[in-house]
Amino acid sequence: MTESPAAQAGATHPSVEALREAFGDTVTRATVSCGDTIVYVDASRIRDVLAWLKDTPGQDYNYLVDITAVEYRDVERPIEVVYNLLSLERKQPLRVKAELPKDGPLEIDSVVVLWRGANWLEREVYDMFGIRFRDHPDLRRILMWETYAEGYPLRKSFPLRGRFSRSEQMRQALNANPEAHYSMEELSIAEAYHNIPADMRDRLARGERAKIPEPPSETGGE
Amino acid sequence: MGLASTPTSGPAAEPAVVSAVSPNWVTTRLDFLVNWARSNSMWPMPFGTACCAIEFMATAASRYDIARFGMERMSFSPRQADVLLCAGRLPFKLAPVIRRIYDQMPQPKWVISMGACASTGGIFDNYAMVQGIDTVVPVDVYVPGCPPRPEGLLYGILLLQKKVRGETLADRSIRVEQTLDERGLRLPPERIDEISEPFGNSVHQTRSA
Numbered sequence: 001m002t003e004s005p006a007a008q009a010g011a012t013h014p015s016v017e018a019l020r021e022a023f024g025d026t027v028t029r030a031t032v033s034c035g036d037t038i039v040y041v042d043a044s045r046i047r048d049v050l051a052w053l054k055d056t057p058g059q060d061y062n063y064l065v066d067i068t069a070v071e072y073r074d075v076e077r078p079i080e081v082v083y084n085l086l087s088l089e090r091k092q093p094l095r096v097k098a099e100l101p102k103d104g105p106l107e108i109d110s111v112v113v114l115w116r117g118a119n120w121l122e123r124e125v126y127d128m129f130g131i132r133f134r135d136h137p138d139l140r141r142i143l144m145w146e147t148y149a150e151g152y153p154l155r156k157s158f159p160l161r162g163r164f165s166r167s168e169q170m171r172q173a174l175n176a177n178p179e180a181h182y183s184m185e186e187l188s189i190a191e192a193y194h195n196i197p198a199d200m201r202d203r204l205a206r207g208e209r210a211k212i213p214e215p216p217s218e219t220g221g222e
Numbered sequence: 223m224g225l226a227s228t229p230t231s232g233p234a235a236e237p238a239v240v241s242a243v244s245p246n247w248v249t250t251r252l253d254f255l256v257n258w259a260r261s262n263s264m265w266p267m268p269f270g271t272a273c274c275a276i277e278f279m280a281t282a283a284s285r286y287d288i289a290r291f292g293m294e295r296m297s298f299s300p301r302q303a304d305v306l307l308c309a310g311r312l313p314f315k316l317a318p319v320i321r322r323i324y325d326q327m328p329q330p331k332w333v334i335s336m337g338a339c340a341s342t343g344g345i346f347d348n349y350a351m352v353q354g355i356d357t358v359v360p361v362d363v364y365v366p367g368c369p370p371r372p373e374g375l376l377y378g379i380l381l382l383q384k385k386v387r388g389e390t391l392a393d394r395s396i397r398v399e400q401t402l403d404e405r406g407l408r409l410p411p412e413r414i415d416e417i418s419e420p421f422g423n424s425v426h427q428t429r430s431a
């Protein structure tokens with residue numbers, strides 16, 4: 001990530017200039033990498049910046065392509081939350097990054113109010129990196145099962161094979177209830193609510209969540 | 223190609239002494255008939271989770287055509303299936319699912335583990351992947367390869383048929399339902415840890431491990 005003169009020149013992307021005008025110091029820096037413009041903004045104002053980019057005429061970044069995060073091997077470097085935006089009308093992409101220092105709380109504002117599609121994207125980032133999204137309506141794990149207790153797999157401190165022994169991982173997996181991963185709203189059978197078996201309806205209505213039983217003896221545990 | 227051993231009783235046994243104890247002439251003839259029928263009309267339950275499933279589809283399609291071996295009827299309901307064919311890698315999240323499918327299959331039932339991932343975890347020696355489906359369900363035939371060529375899978379199927387033809391009604395133990403223990407495991411924890419040990423190239427995977 002060296003900022004070559006060419007990259008600096010590319011940072012005169014019209015949206016970057018407009019952002020600098022509107023937000024001043026909130027825009028910390030901007031670079032160009034492989035032809036894509038990247039704007040770094042202050043994490044505390046991320047929602048304002050993205051709302052502005054989405055709704056301001058002339059910007060119209062109305063499509064949130066993806067939210068992801070990056071942790072670098074360099075332990076000093078902060079974790080970055082990455083927002084890939086696209087203006088469907090202008091066919092212009094823009095990448096916005098917010099840095100979260102590792103010694104602070106890994107928290108950032110949710111953008112679900114701007115794009116409903118951000119819901120699952122933020123859940124995935126939470127699941128893999130442990131970054132909490134403030135005001136997210138339903139911040140649960142999405143890829144790993146809800147009772148997954150080993151940590152956040154894409155963090156650099158996470159051992160490749162997980163923290164638990166294979167037998168403990170297997171025990172937790174086999175004791176999981178595969179139906180308990182979903183809420184009623186997520187299920188395509190939501191409209192068939194009254195036709196599903198009574199016990200399942202009951203579980204879904206209570207919003208029952210999976211629970212891993214304790215191992216019967218001390219040898220079964222971690 | 224691995225083939226778990228079973229007691230063999232040759233159908234070639236001629237009517238020698240009709241003894242009161244099994245196996246005798248009647249049971250071996252009956253075995254022959256039953257096993258002939260079973261081995262030539264196995265309905266697979268395809269549990270295709272990854273790229274191996276594509277190769278399984280190729281095996282089922284006209285060029286390789288597993289219909290030649292009595293398997294053309296894919297059974298997408300476990301209740302009508304004879305063979306659970308796990309084609310692809312199995313994440314921990316799917317372990318209770320494949321176990322439930324296996325439990326729903328009526329006896330007699332067999333399992334083919336297709337590909338390196340299903341058999342050993344393959345290249346995915348990581349936090350999410352079951353290191354061999356034999357830690358979840360008992361496996362009859364392991365088909366190696368990444369993915370196995372259709373010929374490889376067909377050879378595995380032929381091996382399974384051979385195994386089925388070696389079964390005998392006199393041995394009730396091979397049809398006993400194998401349930402999970404009180405911990406919810408199929409094997410003792412030490413066995414699972416041992417089976418899941420890294421091997422081959424993955425012992426060098428030490429990055430932040």
Ligand code: SF4
Nearest residue numbers: 273274337338339368
């Ligand atoms: S063995 Fe190879 S082809 Fe089969 S599921 Fe694994 S990676 Fe895919």
